[in-house]
Amino acid sequence: MERIGLFGGSFNPVHLGHLLVAQAAREELQLDRIVFTPAARSPFKPGIELAPAAQRLRMLRLALAGQPDCEIDDQEIARGGVSYTIDTVRSYVRRFPQAELFCLIGADHVNQLPLWRDAPELARLVQFVVIPRPGQTLADAPPPFRSHPLRGFPLGVSASQIRERVRNGLPIHWLVPPAVVEAIHIDRLYQ
Numbered sequence: 001m002e003r004i005g006l007f008g009g010s011f012n013p014v015h016l017g018h019l020l021v022a023q024a025a026r027e028e029l030q031l032d033r034i035v036f037t038p039a040a041r042s043p044f045k046p047g048i049e050l051a052p053a054a055q056r057l058r059m060l061r062l063a064l065a066g067q068p069d070c071e072i073d074d075q076e077i078a079r080g081g082v083s084y085t086i087d088t089v090r091s092y093v094r095r096f097p098q099a100e101l102f103c104l105i106g107a108d109h110v111n112q113l114p115l116w117r118d119a120p121e122l123a124r125l126v127q128f129v130v131i132p133r134p135g136q137t138l139a140d141a142p143p144p145f146r147s148h149p150l151r152g153f154p155l156g157v158s159a160s161q162i163r164e165r166v167r168n169g170l171p172i173h174w175l176v177p178p179a180v181v182e183a184i185h186i187d188r189l190y191q
């Protein structure tokens with residue numbers, strides 16, 4: 001049975017924290033592949049400064065180039081509006097009815113899971129992989145959600161920190177892959 005990890009987020013921009021947890025999830029949960037599903041707009045981040053979807057997608061492509069086990073699915077961007085995990089999960093259940101589905105979620109979001117759209121159905125269709133974040137205790141998802149804590153590799157990096165560093169003219173090398181640093185500078189993102 002194929003095991004697929006769905007990694008949703010704004011990826012505004014994608015950074016090494018995302019890439020490291022994707023690798024850890026693949027290894028620890030024996031996932032066959034990880035699908036990055038960039039949101040058109042997150043229901044939790046209504047006001048944030050969001051780079052255009054085309055540029056967030058491009059940075060993801062650059063970051064994941066040459067990684068055969070990592071894919072990008074732009075369906076949330078194609079749908080537009082606010083992106084809900086349940087819509088994406090339903091599409092995977094339809095396309096891969098035999099697969100076991102896992103959603104990666106930051107420890108900072110776990111307690112909010114019961115408030116997510118169509119939470120009971122979501123709890124039935126997927127298992128959650130809870131990503132450690134520095135300063136957050138790694139709690140299990142509340143029942144009926146099924147969850148697995150991830151051990152590696154918590155990194156104290158966030159996209160908002162990177163945007164702020166760009167705004168302040170500070171270097172972002174070693175926080176995002178080199179090709180993403182270049183794309184941010186060439187496209188003058190987050191200034």
Ligand code: ATP
Nearest residue numbers: 008009010011017021105106131155157158159160
């Ligand atoms: P922002 O700082 O803009 O809120 P973010 O860095 O948290 O963004 P998102 O793209 O919204 O990034 O995150 C997608 C998912 O990745 C979320 O579940 C988030 O908790 C998780 N995540 C983000 N940064 C890290 C990190 N450094 N280590 C582990 N997980 C992370």
